[in-house]
Amino acid sequence: MADGVLRLVLWSGTNFTGRRIQFLRRGVAIRDLRALRFNDQLSSFRVANLTRPNQVTLVLFRDVNYQGPFRVFRGNRSVANLGNFGFNNQTSSLILVGRRLSDQEIRRIQASASAPGGIVTIQQ
Numbered sequence: 001m002a003d004g005v006l007r008l009v010l011w012s013g014t015n016f017t018g019r020r021i022q023f024l025r026r027g028v029a030i031r032d033l034r035a036l037r038f039n040d041q042l043s044s045f046r047v048a049n050l051t052r053p054n055q056v057t058l059v060l061f062r063d064v065n066y067q068g069p070f071r072v073f074r075g076n077r078s079v080a081n082l083g084n085f086g087f088n089n090q091t092s093s094l095i096l097v098g099r100r101l102s103d104q105e106i107r108r109i110q111a112s113a114s115a116p117g118g119i120v121t122i123q124q
Helices: 103-112
Strands: 008-015 017-025 029-030 044-049 056-062 068-072 077-079 093-097 118-123
Touching: 017 093, 068 077, 068 103
Parallel strands: 029 118
Antiparallel strands: 008 017, 008 044, 029 093, 044 077, 056 068, 056 093
16 A cells, blocks of 8 residues: 555544544545534544554644644654644544645645545545
8 A cells, every 4th residue: 555554543532532533544534524523622633654654644624625724743643632732622624644745735735625636535
């Protein structure tokens, strides 16, 4: 698999507590977290590429359709409290890919309001 084996686990509470949603194996784009009843609830997460640890990017967007302020996490990460990044309970859409997205690619995603090709997209 070119992009590696991806894992993303989202929690509604800090320190990896509360409601949990897990994605396994490949990239995903969630256009509107209301589709999973998880809008503005993300407080902690773990993201990893199990076969290529540096080749993973998670982008959290404040607004639906990959809009608004965002936070980028590259490489395997465990974030116990998004409040430390000024982003607790603010995520409304996200993109996970098995490569390193550049800032320019993220700006294109916002301008087009569409995810990169080759990943599953979940929408409201």
